[in-house]
Amino acid sequence: xxxEVRIPTILRTYTDGAKQVEGAGSTLDELFDDLDQRxxxxxARLVDxxxxxxFVNVYLNDExxxxxxxxxxxxxxxxxxxxxxAVAGGDR
Amino acid sequence: MRYENLLDSLGHTPLVGxxxxxxxxxxxxxxxxxxxxxxxxxxxxxxxxMIAQAEKDGLLQPGSVILEPTSGNTxxxxxxxxxxxGYRVIVVMPENTSEERRQLLRMYGAEIIGxxxxxxSNEAVRVAKQLAAEHPDWVMLxxxxxxxxxxxxxxxxxxxILADLPSITHFVAGLGTTGTLxxxxxxxxxxxxxxKIVAAEPRYGELVYGLRNVDEGFVPELYDESVLTTRFSVAxxxxxxxxxxxxxxxxxxxxxxxGAALHAGLxxxxxxxxxxxxxxxxxxxxxxxxxxxxxxxxxGTLEEAESDLEGQLWA
Numbered sequence: 001x002x003x004e005v006r007i008p009t010i011l012r013t014y015t016d017g018a019k020q021v022e023g024a025g026s027t028l029d030e031l032f033d034d035l036d037q038r039x040x041x042x043x044a045r046l047v048d049x050x051x052x053x054x055f056v057n058v059y060l061n062d063e064x065x066x067x068x069x070x071x072x073x074x075x076x077x078x079x080x081x082x083x084x085x086a087v088a089g090g091d092r
Numbered sequence: 093m094r095y096e097n098l099l100d101s102l103g104h105t106p107l108v109g110x111x112x113x114x115x116x117x118x119x120x121x122x123x124x125x126x127x128x129x130x131x132x133x134x135x136x137x138x139x140x141x142m143i144a145q146a147e148k149d150g151l152l153q154p155g156s157v158i159l160e161p162t163s164g165n166t167x168x169x170x171x172x173x174x175x176x177x178g179y180r181v182i183v184v185m186p187e188n189t190s191e192e193r194r195q196l197l198r199m200y201g202a203e204i205i206g207x208x209x210x211x212x213s214n215e216a217v218r219v220a221k222q223l224a225a226e227h228p229d230w231v232m233l234x235x236x237x238x239x240x241x242x243x244x245x246x247x248x249x250x251x252x253i254l255a256d257l258p259s260i261t262h263f264v265a266g267l268g269t270t271g272t273l274x275x276x277x278x279x280x281x282x283x284x285x286x287x288k289i290v291a292a293e294p295r296y297g298e299l300v301y302g303l304r305n306v307d308e309g310f311v312p313e314l315y316d317e318s319v320l321t322t323r324f325s326v327a328x329x330x331x332x333x334x335x336x337x338x339x340x341x342x343x344x345x346x347x348x349x350x351g352a353a354l355h356a357g358l359x360x361x362x363x364x365x366x367x368x369x370x371x372x373x374x375x376x377x378x379x380x381x382x383x384x385x386x387x388x389x390x391x392g393t394l395e396e397a398e399s400d401l402e403g404q405l406w407a
Contacts, residue, residue: 059325061359067322084295084325 003031003075006082014042023081028058029071031081046083047071055086098130099173102140103248105129107256107374112341113354118370119361121354123344124253127380131165131172131196133347134249134378138271139169141244142233143177151231154178159230161185161220163213163268163405164193165379166235171200182230184220186212188404192383212296212405213268214310235269237313245275253374254283261364264357265376266349266407267291267323270315272376277319288321292356294349294407295325324356328406329398331355332389335381339390348384349407350377378407 002022007015015021021039025031029047036043046056051070058065059082065073075081095101105128110121126134146152157180160170167183174181181202185193188209197204205223207216217236224232235241249272253260263280265272270291277289328348335351338344346354357375364371381390388400 057325062324062326062330062355063359064323064325067320082325 002077004080005031005035006080008084010085011042011045011083014039014045024077025075027071028060028065028073028075028081031075032071057084057086058082059084097176099140099176101130102136103129104252107253108342108344110342110344110375113337113358115361115365119365120372121357121361122257122372122374123338123342123346123350123354124249124374124376125344126376126378127346131168132379132382133165133169134272134376135165135169136172137244137248138235138238138241138269139166139173139233141240141247142235142238143170143173143179145238145240146231146233152177152179155180157182157227157230159184159220159224159227159232160235161207161213161216162235163216163407164189164197164383166269167202167204168193168196168200170233171197171202174202175200182223184216184223186216186405188212190384190404191386196383209403217310235271239314241269241271242275242278242314245272246279247275249376250276250279254280257372257374259372260284260287260374261371262288262290262357262360262373263376264290264292264353264360264373266353266378267293268312268407270312272378274314274316274319276376281319288360289319290356290360291320291323292349292353293323293325294331294352294405295327296405322360324352324359326352326355328401329394331406332397332401333394334358335389336394338377339381344377345381346377347379347381347406348387348389348401350375350379352407353377 005021005023023031023034025034032043060073061080106125108123110123114120129136159182161184171181183202184205184207186209187206207219273291280287331348331352334354335348338346353375357373361373387404389397
């Protein structure tokens with residue numbers, strides 16, 4: 001088992017077009033480091049010196065990691081991490 | 093129950109247990125059935141309160157024009173009240189919303205102005221703001237920034253839930269205008285400081301978000317992040333799957349946004365169960381499934397339904 005990471009279209013240039021890649025780590029920060037080894041440049045699109053980039057949303061099992069512990073959020077095998085550009089929407 | 097007229101029957105909706113979806117006897121899920129409102133959705137609460145406030149403020153007289161950006165339910169609620177009160181309603185609605193909503197709006201006498209599908213509800217807001225600037229005599233109640241929207245839930249939804257379930261630990265609802273979560277969330281937290289307020293936001297496919305720039309995200313003026321404990325983003329496929337589970341496990345024919353709320357509620361239930369903490373989780377069912385039958389959400393396999401729903405707004 002590994003951690004499944006879903007990549008938005010706009011960032012698939014870093015994953016050879018793959019919608020979904022796998023990674024490892026005990027926190028989101030470690031997971032992004034691990035991904036960057038195989039998909040060079042991806043981490044810099046997600047994270048800057050202040051943490052998660054402003055217009056990037058990251059979800060752990062669909063839950064926004066900004067409401068968890070950000071880059072320090074613990075992750076484990078079997079989890080699903082979803083990366084999305086930030087947008088709003090909903091029932092109106 | 094007897095009421096003087098339909099408007100008086102607002103609210104006091106049932107809170108029903110979900111024994112087959114609940115993980116254990118200690119971690120329980122409950123559904124607040126908002127489809128049992130006069131026009132069949134939670135939006136009746138906001139619409140009635142916003143119109144009452146506008147009348148109190150002297151903004152509305154018979155013949156007045158109400159303008160509102162809406163993906164459907166709020167427009168239907170406003171149109172029903174306006175029919176009874178003699179107002180004219182113009183709604184700005186994304187073109188990719190279900191046919192049933194359009195038929196209901198027309199039946200209640202509302203005029204529909206379409207906004208481009210690609211921008212979703214955000215584009216409807218932009219078009220409505222532009223129309224409001226061009227027609228200063230029209231009254232835009234503007235559910236995204238109208239305090240009466242959140243107040244409706246502070247004064248009705250929140251108190252109803254707490255009275256029915258004093259042991260509540262989590263409140264889960266869809267995030268759109270944010271009125272439900274802000275109003276009911278604030279009320280519940282005042283009375284239960286440890287309560288978890290959980291938002292379920294729809295995540296549409298790229299046909300909806302299309303070519304939009306990522307920094308165009310629109311944040312409703314009512315939104316106050318500090319009210320929320322956490323926020324889920326629910327893909328159409330998961331919302332659909334949970335909507336089907338509502339039916340198969342509990343017999344509840346809910347709208348698709350309720351499936352999204354259930355998905356978030358089950359996520360919180362799994363976390364409570366794993367931590368060995370008892371929980372009473374209320375999931376708000378914003379409307380029933382009737383208005384979404386033509387989307388294909390309830391027929392065929394899940395894969396077929398997901399494909400039929402692609403590009404449509406379901407919340």
